[in-house]
Amino acid sequence: GTITTDLSSLVDDADADPTNEYNTSVVLNGTDLEVTDAGGIITTDLSSLVDDADADPANELQDLSINATSDSILISNGLGIPAGGIPLSAVDTDEQNLDSATLTGTNLTVYIENGSSAGVDLGPLQDADWFVEGGGDVATSINQNIYTNGFVGIGNNAPGLTLDIAGDIAFRETASNTTTSPITNFAAGTLNTSFYTFNGQVSDFTINTIAQPSDGKVLVLQNATSFNMTLINESASAIGVAIRTMTGSDLTLTGQSTVTLIYSASENRWIVLAFQDETTLDADAQTLTLTNDNQLSISNGNTVTMVDADSTNELQTLIVDRITDSLYISGTSGDTLMGIDLNDVITCVIPPQNLTYANLIGDTLEIDIEGGDSVRVDLSSLGSNDLDDAYDQGGPGVGRIIQADSGPVEIIGGDGIMVSTNGVGIGTPIPNIPNGTSVMYYSPTKGAFRAGGTANNRWDDASVGLFSWAGGSNSLASAPYTFAWGNGGSASAENAISLGAANTVFGLSSIALGTNNQIGGSQSVILGTNNRIDEFNTVILGPDNYARRRGSIIIGEENTTNGNFEYVIGADNIVSRTNGIVVGFNNVSASEFGVIIGSDNSTSNLSRSSYVLGNNMDLRGSSEVGLGQFNNINVPFSQLWDVRDRLFTIGNGQNAGTRSNAMTILKSGNVGLGNTTEGQSPPNLLTLDNGAADPLKINNLVTDNTLSQVLVIDANGVVHAMDISSISPTVPGGANTPNGLGVADINTLQQTIQQQQGQIDALIQQNQDLLFRLEQLELGNNPTNP
Numbered sequence: 189g190t191i192t193t194d195l196s197s198l199v200d201d202a203d204a205d206p207t208n209e210y211n212t213s214v215v216l217n218g219t220d221l222e223v224t225d226a227g228g229i230i231t232t233d234l235s236s237l238v239d240d241a242d243a244d245p246a247n248e249l250q251d252l253s254i255n256a257t258s259d260s261i262l263i264s265n266g267l268g269i270p271a272g273g274i275p276l277s278a279v280d281t282d283e284q285n286l287d288s289a290t291l292t293g294t295n296l297t298v299y300i301e302n303g304s305s306a307g308v309d310l311g312p313l314q315d316a317d318w319f320v321e322g323g324g325d326v327a328t329s330i331n332q333n334i335y336t337n338g339f340v341g342i343g344n345n346a347p348g349l350t351l352d353i354a355g356d357i358a359f360r361e362t363a364s365n366t367t368t369s370p371i372t373n374f375a376a377g378t379l380n381t382s383f384y385t386f387n388g389q390v391s392d393f394t395i396n397t398i399a400q401p402s403d404g405k406v407l408v409l410q411n412a413t414s415f416n417m418t419l420i421n422e423s424a425s426a427i428g429v430a431i432r433t434m435t436g437s438d439l440t441l442t443g444q445s446t447v448t449l450i451y452s453a454s455e456n457r458w459i460v461l462a463f464q465d466e467t468t469l470d471a472d473a474q475t476l477t478l479t480n481d482n483q484l485s486i487s488n489g490n491t492v493t494m495v496d497a498d499s500t501n502e503l504q505t506l507i508v509d510r511i512t513d514s515l516y517i518s519g520t521s522g523d524t525l526m527g528i529d530l531n532d533v534i535t536c537v538i539p540p541q542n543l544t545y546a547n548l549i550g551d552t553l554e555i556d557i558e559g560g561d562s563v564r565v566d567l568s569s570l571g572s573n574d575l576d577d578a579y580d581q582g583g584p585g586v587g588r589i590i591q592a593d594s595g596p597v598e599i600i601g602g603d604g605i606m607v608s609t610n611g612v613g614i615g616t617p618i619p620n621i622p623n624g625t626s627v628m629y630y631s632p633t634k635g636a637f638r639a640g641g642t643a644n645n646r647w648d649d650a651s652v653g654l655f656s657w658a659g660g661s662n663s664l665a666s667a668p669y670t671f672a673w674g675n676g677g678s679a680s681a682e683n684a685i686s687l688g689a690a691n692t693v694f695g696l697s698s699i700a701l702g703t704n705n706q707i708g709g710s711q712s713v714i715l716g717t718n719n720r721i722d723e724f725n726t727v728i729l730g731p732d733n734y735a736r737r738r739g740s741i742i743i744g745e746e747n748t749t750n751g752n753f754e755y756v757i758g759a760d761n762i763v764s765r766t767n768g769i770v771v772g773f774n775n776v777s778a779s780e781f782g783v784i785i786g787s788d789n790s791t792s793n794l795s796r797s798s799y800v801l802g803n804n805m806d807l808r809g810s811s812e813v814g815l816g817q818f819n820n821i822n823v824p825f826s827q828l829w830d831v832r833d834r835l836f837t838i839g840n841g842q843n844a845g846t847r848s849n850a851m852t853i854l855k856s857g858n859v860g861l862g863n864t865t866e867g868q869s870p871p872n873l874l875t876l877d878n879g880a881a882d883p884l885k886i887n888n889l890v891t892d893n894t895l896s897q898v899l900v901i902d903a904n905g906v907v908h909a910m911d912i913s914s915i916s917p918t919v920p921g922g923a924n925t926p927n928g929l930g931v932a933d934i935n936t937l938q939q940t941i942q943q944q945q946g947q948i949d950a951l952i953q954q955n956q957d958l959l960f961r962l963e964q965l966e967l968g969n970n971p972t973n974p
Contacts, residue, residue: 284541284560296565298543298555306543308553310567363387370394370420373428376409377401377451377458385410392416397428403453406461411445419447419460432457441465617649636665646678681710695724709738751780764793775800779807794827802839809833811855816840820849820868831856832869 213224219235287299297307341347343354362381368391376384377399384407386393392415398407411417418440421433429451433439441447445465449458475487485491545556551568618631621642628639636652639659645651646664656665656672656679663672663686670679670686677686683697684707691700696710698721705714709724717731723738732746739753740763747756751766761770765780775784778793784800791798792808800807805814809824812834819839825832836853840863848863852870860870862878900910 284557286555286557286563289565296553296567298563300541300543300557303541303543303557306546306555308546308548308555310548310553361385368393370396372396372423372425374398376407377405377429382406383408383410385412386417387412389413389415392418394418394420395431396420396423396425397430398449398451398458400429400456401451403451405451407449407451407458409447409449411441411443411465414443416443417441417445417447429456429458431460433460439463442467612654618652620645620648695721779810795824796827804841804844805837805839807837811835812837814839816850818843818847820847820852820863822868829855 211223211225213222215222215224216234217231219233221232221234223230223232284301284303287301289296289298291297291310295307296310297305299305341352341354344352346352361383362376362379363385368389371394374395374397378401382405386409389411395409395417397420401407409417418438419431419433421431421436421438423430431449432455439447439460441463443466445463447463448461450461451458477485477487479485479491483491483493541558541560543555544558545554545562547554548567551566553565553567554562555565556562612635613633615632617633618629621627621629621638623643623645624641626641627647630637631649631652634649634652635655637657637659638647638652640663641661643662646662646666647658651664651666652658653666653670654668656668656670658665658670658672660673660677661675663674663676664678664680665672665686666678666680667682667684669683670681671684672679672686674687674691675689677688677691677693677700679686679693681694681696681698684693684695685699686693687699687701688703688705690704691702691714692706693700695707695712698707698710698712700707700714702715702719703717705716705718705728706720707714708720708722709726711724712721712726714721714728716729716733719728719731719733721728721735723736725739726735726741728735728742730743730745730747733742733744734748735742735754736748736750737752737754740749740751740755742749742756744756744758744761746759747761747770748763749756749768750762750764751768753766754763754768755770756763757771758773758775760774761772761777761784762775763770763777765778765782767781768777768779769783770777771785772789773787775787776790777784779791779795779798781796782791782798782800784791786801786805787803789800789803789805790807791800795808795810795812797811798807798809799813800815802814802816804818805816806819806821807814808822810827811829812824814837816837816839818841819837820841822834822837824830824834831854833855834852835855836851837849838851839847840850841847849868850861850863852860852868854860854870858870858873858875860867860875860877862868862876864877864879866875867877867879900908902908
């Protein structure tokens with residue numbers, strides 16, 4: 189039978205949207221066929237269809253076909269229908285146009301009519317001579333620190349000058365300076381700013397000189413306070429760069445003011461270009477006033493009447509007339525003006541097409557589309573990946589220069605360089621560096637830095653410590669937080685530092701500075717050459733020293749410490765016991781807690797607390813003090829306290845063959861003076877024995893002749909104190925004769941004689957008085973005397 193569907197409801201696509209006529213659903217609901225699109229549901233009753241009575245399912249099948257010549261739709265064994273103006277000749281041709289193509293960085297995106305876009309990375313076209321700092325990506329953006337030898341355009345793709353900017357320039361402001369003293373070598377000259385504001389001044393202030401920047405820097409200074417700012421013309425200060433005010437004198441700007449300067453490297457001067465203060469501002473200030481919403485007036489001037497104060501009557505409205513498929517704009521009175529017929533933009537629905545192939549051949553990109561012709565794009569204009577070429581790509585600049593020509597790469601700019609990573613341990617390790625290669629790199633996975641050259645795989649990733657630094661030639665920093673710089677040095681313990689050549693530091697937090705030093709202990713320091721420390725907390729300053737135990741300090745050369753906590757200053761000294769101190773040359777201290785100051789001295793390794801000051805002294809007892817030179821050598825009775833051993837020795841020998849003591853004090857308190865056996869080992873409290881008949885002389889003794897005791901020497905040479913009265917001196921008659929006198933009698937006799945002498949003196953005086961009187965009498969009895 190025949191199935192008829194009413195298509196009268198179908199109209200042309202009046203809304204210029206070719207997508208809302210797509211069928212979104214086809215459903216058989218009972219005997220009804222329901223077809224749904226954006227306009228609704230079209231239902232076809234299929235109930236008239238009857239069962240296939242002849243059991244042949246094929247003779248009811250019919251084929252639909254398109255007659256492109258007559259633009260008709262045909263069905264086999266039936267009548268065809270016209271397409272109703274639809275150009276069927278274009279159906280199934282898959283003709284689509286490429287809409288556009290955009291290039292973002294090195295990514296080319298191609299858009300196709302009614303189809304999906306496709307992208308291709310054109311990075312391989314670029315000559316990968318340079319990469320993004322800190323990674324392996326090639327440089328593609330001017331936001332990277334790059335340089336060009338040609339002209340640079342910012343917002344301008346056809347620069348005609350070295351730097352050609354189409355747009356605004358903003359100077360970053362640095363503010364606040366509260367100094368009241370004259371400013372010399374003002375830091376704004378080298379700060380990362382061209383606009384500096386003084387907003388904290390509390391009095392007038394002066395600028396003598398400004399710090400030296402790169403040639404051509406422009407600096408704007410703004411005084412936002414009410415105090416005066418003075419620029420000194422041609423300041424004689426030796427610090428910073430002088431200012432040339434161009435007036436021949438100092439420039440004082442009153443109150444709030446600005447001054448613009450530029451630095452000239454050829455003249456080494458900051459040149460004042462312009463300035464303005466409260467005295468130079470335009471005094472003819474005027475005010476604009478709006479009255480009644482339509483009267484605009486200017487003070488001391490005229491008034492202008494505005495047309496009206498309605499801000500809405502200039503607005504117009506776009507109107508779409510769906511009956512005529514036209515677009516109109518309303519007039520000022522609501523009437524419609526010229527319209528646009530939208531039927532001209534109605535297009536028929538064409539099945540989408542896909543991009544099927546994209547291939548990069550040299551500088552040419554070939555793109556194929558499904559059912560259409562391929563397109564080739566010449567990409568040679570992209571240039572290479574050299575830093576110079578990358579900087580030429582256009583876009584917003586950041587005021588940096590990377591000069592990458594035939595000479596060394598130069599990075600020019602005031603902001604410095606920052607390498608940022610995603611964190612330690614994240615990313616790809618630096619590849620192993622071939623031995624003998626000169627290189628500088630930063631490892632983001634280790635947070636480590638290397639610069640110079642290496643051998644023996646010392647800069648391979650496995651030999652690089654976390655957060656370590658190494659530089660120079662063949663330096664190794666293999667532990668965390670280490671620093672090795674110089675030639676062939678190594679820092680292989682955490683926090684270790686090696687500076688110099690061939691130093692080996694494998695003690696925690698130890699430092700070696702110099703050449704061929706070795707530190708095996710922690711928290712130790714060496715400064716010098718050919719030194720060695722075996723244990724911790726030790727310091728060596730000088731060459732060829734060796735500290736075997738902990739806690740020692742050596743200053744000098746060719747010294748050796750074998751015990752703990754030993755201190756040496758000098759040369760060729762050896763300290764063997766704990767807590768020894770030696771200052772001087774060629775001393776050997778074997779005394780525990782001993783001290784030696786001088787040269788060629790020695791103490792016994794069995795002794796404790798020996799102290800030496802002099803040269804060629806040799807002490808072998810404990811708690812013994814020696815001064816002088818070439819003392820008499822004594823073997824102690826004990827290294828403990830023994831009163832027979834020496835406590836204090838003054839040596840006065842001339843050489844090793846004539847050792848002697850000037851004074852010896854034993855621990856018993858006995859004192860010996862002299863270079864004899866008893867003088868050096870005094871058996872008495874005081875022994876004077878020089879081995880010769882040297883007299884004992886005591887000068888300046890005061891006596892009153894009343895002493896009752898005297899010193900006497902017995903047959904053994906021992907001095908005794910005796911009572912004077914017990915001593916009987918001999919007289920010519922022989923000892924113990926009747927006319928002999930005792931010492932006591934002599935004293936009494938002397939006193940008696942002194943008394944008699946006084947009486948005799950008195951008698952003599954009396955006789956002289958009598959003689960004088962007699963003479964007077966004789967003169968009075970003489971008749972011839974007038």
